[in-house]
Amino acid sequence: MVRNTKENAELTRLKIIEAARQSFLTRGVSRTSMEQIAAEAGVTRGAIYWHFANKKEIFTAMREQVFLPLIDRMDENLQLENIDDPLEQLIQFLNGTIETLNESLETRQTYEILMIKCEYVDDLVEVLDQMLDNCARITEKIEQLYTRAKEKGQLRANQSPAELAMDTHLFFIGLLHMWVKDTGGCRFRKQASELVKTHINLHR
Amino acid sequence: MVRNTKENAELTRLKIIEAARQSFLTRGVSRTSMEQIAAEAGVTRGAIYWHFANKKEIFTAMREQVFLPLIDRMDENLQLENIDDPLEQLIQFLNGTIETLNESLETRQTYEILMIKCEYVDDLVEVLDQMLDNCARITEKIEQLYTRAKEKGQLRANQSPAELAMDTHLFFIGLLHMWVKDTGGCRFRKQASELVKTHINLHR
């Protein structure tokens, strides 16, 4: 059969994205050819070029599949109303990300691709910019939580929320990087949430 | 002239490495071809294949040019004898790295390539492993410094040197990543050394 139904077409689209993710993971983004993605997805390049204009569009689709829900989650999770324990909320937010990484294979793979299987050149530099923007927003949210915590007297006297937020944010970036690179799973993946708690407790 | 003297040959070798660094930076490691490196260096591919077997060997040479001296510096800088202010020593070590990044163009470019212009697949995964090993060694060194600091009563009571070291290490990884990605130079590069001081002071 040459023509699929609309739903089947959507399924092949998803298959292509998943195949791309797998291929990106094992061969890196720029080394994977459309042909390899097609083979992994069990289709021909024709199918791919039907759904996507080029590799970057697949890349973007893969990224959005993971990050659009994640951004939503962040906005939900860091609502500032009705927070009675801001530091606990912060811990839960950070560990929520770790949890998502643990539970969702595609999130895990996508993070790994974005971090160590991808070269940010040409049209992909804008992806980096987006990630930096996102980072800035997260830092803001964290700062708001620390401000709340300070109001509630949860922090030591001389700590400024802005400085704490930056410190926590950088810590978390480092943690995510080590988590992802620790593919063996021994050093960081197991103790990640403990490290988060320890970090926050250092600020109390 | 077809044959150069030994010294000139070494110069072209260095020119090739530098050309590779430039090309890696603008096009990413896997997207740069030998031809492009050759053009940038003002030689032909013949010269490159004379000095290096393939692209990975150039990559390794580029990396060693920066990291071998850096590892030496680390071993010097973190000698444990005769340290009377461990935390200050730690600040100086971390800021020393930032300083090197600020001062040395090739270090800066190499870091950028390793972090966001390189895909760690196939033969390059071993590079990642080496970097992780290096990370582990740095964490150890930091822990030793914190142990000293604890002995000297510079830390708050309930802090374990191991936890502090991990926290500082992750913070620093995050900082380096943001420093490198902040190519505009506004957000992180300017205040990096301040952030280091703030971080360490949080632990006093």
Next chain:
DNA sequence: TTATATACAAACATTGTTGTATGTAAATGA
């Protein structure tokens, strides 16, 4: 002084990759 190794340049062969163009059978809409 001469033979040889060196430091490349130039040419070759092969293979991979991309985008596009064309073909086509089935789904969908009128």
Next chain:
DNA sequence: TCATTTACATACAACAATGTTTGTATATAA
């Protein structure tokens, strides 16, 4: 029911890139 999209598969053309081979002028060593 029939025309028209749709969702691909197949074929084509053009180019890039790699590693290797061959050629060669010149250092260098003996």
